[in-house]
Amino acid sequence: MLNMQFDIKRMSALKEILLYIRDGGSLEAFQIHYEQHFNDVRPLDLLLMQLELINGDYGVTMEDIKKFSSMHAQLSSQSLNEKDILPANHPVQIFKAENTAFQVVLNQIQQLLQLLEEDSDQAIGDELTEHIFHLGEFHNHYNRKEKLFFPIMERYGHIAPARTVWRKDDRIRALYQALKKQIVRVPLDVERVRMRYTAFEKEFKEMIFQEEAIILPILQKVFSEADWLAVANESDAFGYALIDGPEEKCAPTFEEQTNDTPPAENLVMGGGGYLTTKEAQLILNNLPLEITFVDKNDLFKYFNDITDASEMMLVRTPSSIGRNVANCHPPKSLMKVMTIIRDLKTGRRTSESMWFKMKGKYIHITYKSLFNDKGEFLGILEYVQDIQPFFELPSEVKMGLSELEK
Template identity: 25%
Template sequence: MGEFLQFDENKIQNIMEIKLNFLKGEISLEHAKKKMKESVDHVTAQEFAICEQYLQQYGITDDELSERMEEILEIFEGILVTNKLQLTLGHPIRTYLDEVVAIREVLGEMRNMLNQKFIKNQWTEHYDKLSEINIHFARKQNQLFPALEKKGFDKPSKVMWTLENNIKDIIKKAKEYLESNLVNEFLDIQNEVIEMVEDMMVKEEEILYPTSMDLLTNEDFVDMRKGDDEIGYCLIPDPPPYQNENSKEKNMSSSEDLLNDLAQVLRKHGVGTNSSREDILDVSQGKLTLEQINLIFKHLQVDLSYVDENEMVKFYSDTKHRVFPRSAGVIGREVQNCHPRESVDTVEEIIRAFREGEQDEAEFWLEIGGKFIYIIYNAVRDDTGKFRGVLEMMQDVTKIRSLKGSQRLLSWNEQQESIQKKVRDKEIYNEYGITKDTIIGDLIKEYPFIKEYLLNLSPKFKKIKNPIIFKTMSSMATLEMISERGGLDCQDLINKIVGEINTKSKS
């Protein structure tokens, strides 16, 4: 990391000595603060980041660093200075900063509401907004953190990720209190929620973003911007594109990037030297072109990720129904840095057992947001049995788990099966076959005007406007999930949709 920054080695050494003496219990917090002010006039975000990175060389673990971060920051009270960043719209760091402003607006409204009469609907609306912070975190974890790791700065992914998970956990807990009408419990943790979120915003503004600006190049940010849309944005409109004015290279889609990367690898091994998409390649069972290989991966109904024998992420499939957000920033990243610190031990244990031949697969399943996710890891071995990496396969199997009986006849529209004169699971069937399990993307494809109708039906459906988010949710979100999001009764929502279709059909 130091090779990318200019700094005073003596100053860094003095700062490190004070911090280490405090962390090892040799001096008190007040003594550490006093010595720091006597030793240095000011400390920049970059100097702070360098010291955090070096602490591991002195036996300070990431766990300890995470748990004592507040105390460490207190040592620098009054002397930690941050340059105000002035960036153009579309720059990835400007986008993060704009999101911070938007998040703070929500926090400010929540503070005001604590002094007013409790109204559940108002709090529900604000927590729907605050929950979008998960998008802010996801973009950092998949875009910004990998870029910083390549420069030797891995503390954000190892320490900040844990703090972000703590925030997500307390927001989830607050929402559970709210939905269960536990008003006192809900109100009692609001100050903690606000404080934790605000504390994270401060860390980002004062340390993470200024350091990122010094460590990363303009080309890094141009590449980062290409993957930002894939994950989406928190509480702000989609930013404009960001392009390096000095670069003559044109932006390429992620599929074009993948094709070119594959072509380079193949050329290296003397295959497809003309780099044509039409070159016929001998695969294990058949003959395919690069374009066909890419299309197969893109249309798989399961998400794939491949980590090689050196524990580096080498590939993920670019499917439209991706379960969790991914971006090109993870390619070439150590797999340990793609997981929160709490689950790294599990990841390393899986790799160890695969590498040593003790196991060949590990499976997990979890329920998230009404979806049942199945995950399986397989050891990848060559023909000689040598360990060559790990293949992760992930799939939303919610629909598969609900299937019953048999379907032996061709049915182009699964909804046709639902057109039956009966009531099941409290669902009233209608002439259009619309049920709680109807996929929103299928419904809008059949009746495009329903998209605008939903936007007018509830402000909570505003995310449908975002093409990236809509693309992600349209293939998996059911009407039951949509109704929960909009705070509506599912059958009531179905009735309203059926009524709108009837109205449009008659007009």
């Protein structure tokens, strides 16, 4: 069935209603228009259409959506029942708690800015800088949304909404980086800090509203209990923002979940003997490399388990298995990623490497195309290595074994 967010006729009707409300339309007239066009539309589809309108180029503002939500709530007779009350360690509750914490810090920043505009005290400037940098923990919040929520949304066929929200997230990240660069400049230009902060705060607060009024309700209508358990189990890998993570985990471990394709007893290795499945798994998980395999259909199919996800150089979690590799990357880097994949598929290049510094380490990444003996493309192998130890090797040649402690 065609997703309702792509129903152009319905989308146009919803936009007309939003513009009607913007111009001060009455609740009674709103009810007539709504029942005429949306009485038979599922709540999920209505939310998806709002998500598309607010993030697309439709001329719809967040204020329009807020007014619509307010009027819609007045017409709705839905009441909260016991099954709607989620436990405190549920991912939805954690996400909302972080948003509440964001609001507190935003208010503190606003107050400090006002004080600084009245009195350019160095101590106030230092405190303001500290709060702005502390707010940077929102990156953890966004990463969980993009790396845990979005892959599951995509499995249910909602790919476009995830991409549009991710683009908005990247814009907010860019605004935050501009704010950070401005706050550390000497001498401090309070007027420019105010300008950068106002631009960031507006879109950041809009995303908070969008998450709570649209995105989380969509997820609650789409995700199964097993999906939420997977999100809860994998959230530690990305960390939390301004709050501590839940003490109790409500999700089973990945190993406890069922697997429709049990491993074979042996894996035959051509030209070099054979390994049992357990032996191969142990070898892969003890290599000093993070390995990822993307199959010929561009699906993320495998990663080795050499360390906890939170300690990985490039975080991978089970929720991403089966995800199209294009959706695993931010929209801003999609063109570069797809160019590399195309070149590896066609044989224009057999491998591609890059390196960068992250958290005090030099990280080296290689993408290598895999072909069988018939020349058929099978997929792409990615391996990631911390090469910092190589920069720290002593100048003399080491030939002997390390001395064991006696």
